[in-house]
Amino acid sequence: MSAFSGLSAFPITPCDEAGRVDEAGLRRLLAPLVEAGVDSIGLLGSTGTYAYLTRKERRRAVCIAADAVGNQVPLLVGIGALRTDEAVRLAQDAKEAGACAGLLAPVSYTPLTEDEVFVHFAAVAEEGGLPLVIYDNPATTHFRFTPALLGRLARLPGVVAAKCPGPAPEDAAATVTDLRDALPDGFPLGFSGDWNATEAMLAGGVAWYSVAAGLFPKPCLEIIRAVQAGDATRARALDAAMAPLWDLFKAHSSLRIVHAIAGAQPPRPILPLPEDVQAQALATVRAMGLAA
Template sequence: MSSASPFHGLSAFPPTPADRNGFVDTEALGRLLEPLCGAGVASIGLLGSTGIYAYLSREERLRAVKVAVECVHGRVPLIVGAGALRTDHAMDLARDAEAAGADALLVAPVSYTPLTQDEAYEHFLAVAKATRLPLCIYNNPGTTHFTFSRELLQRLSDIETIRAVKMPLPADGDLRGEIAALREKTSLAIGYSGDWGAAEALSSGADAWYSVVAGLLPRTALALAKAAMAGDEGEARRLDGLLQPLWGVFKAYGSIRVVYMLAGHLLGVPVELPRPILPLGPADREHALDAARPLIALERQSLL
């Protein structure tokens, strides 16, 4: 278990290699995690949305956590997703992650029946009480169809072990305004997903970038994060410019489809999406590969 802060800096979110039925390839997962540790990312986010947590059984999620803990071996804090439809299931997943040696939790308010703000509060309170691990709130309305009010985030920040929030990019683009408003109401560490807005989020004062691309191209993402956090706007723009073709295919096809195709390409082994999600067709695959190849070459040659 790592003692470093898991909710500041670049957090790399790798895919979870598995077959179409959700059986995790633990050997391939270890091969994905090792470069993240070597690059020196601030934390690793296992079983996030890109890590297909919602499609995996409790048993497969635990297998993934155990191999990740063994691979990371305390070098980098490990944040583990514990989102589930039912509160008791989320509590079980949180306990599993703690027992396996995780450093922190990421919890989304997964829902079928839309949750109220009070229901979400009680859900998070129960999960927080189930373990001693610090917890990051996963505000991801694109998949959960639930949006946290600032008042709810304020209430949740009063729970001792809830330490951070992972936010989507604001629809109005006002990152500085949103960060200021959140800091006024909460003591949470504020991080963002949405890779194409990460440089701006960090330069606007965000504490963390929860990054999909860092799960495959950690040195590239780390160079961008460091430039943005240091206020080096020119270097941040240069690096973000290199990534623009990849951001384009993320937006066009959905980042999860692109990332799983790229993971299979990099590992040289089949990495399948859980059904009913289908892989990219041949033309779209080539388009995505064309966008990624220059970045893969730079990553491999350590030119950044």
């Protein structure tokens, strides 16, 4: 199984109030992912709040994770930063610490043009020394990759896969076709947005970059294994069983919900969800049989 296909689980990064990574907490989160047999771990993704951590703590998180998982599961590590030279340094740090690839999002303050994003990726791919996954997350970066730009980037040396937001189910087939037409043959195309991921994979995606899998890998693995087996009926039924969690994600954001379920504090200025919403989230996953 490739590091860029199957289920990639995206855990939170537990930290104290000063933004220092909680080593014991991170190890506790990673152990069930390894045990379940996820295909990769997306460390320091948006759910892992990479943008709120210093370079030192980001490197420390990768070192902890690499030690915790060993050679059992590939680590994909978020290396997004405002400056190109900083993203290069983060890529170098991640590679030295044991990452197999970097998740590069076009983080910005001033809105970026397509040419700026292309040059940014080219520089990080060349100088960072780490294979790159294109990380399209317009909800956080406010930049949306066009199929044409994805196609240009996919042909850069060192760019090895793409992670795109899952389209609405009714648009999945057309979206995947448009992307496949722009990408080189065989280029790994995966999707995030847990509530839309199943249909995107059934339409031809090869990877699910999943927030829910960071806490609940087993039901997510059942979905993607059904997709891989060509059993669309089972995949859709399993996905439908996850609908109460997807509804919470859509109502309150997946980042906030998984922090609440994990009993972790999100980094300020993000505030914990109100106590009644936290209680609702816990009651929901318990009723689904996902938590004690």
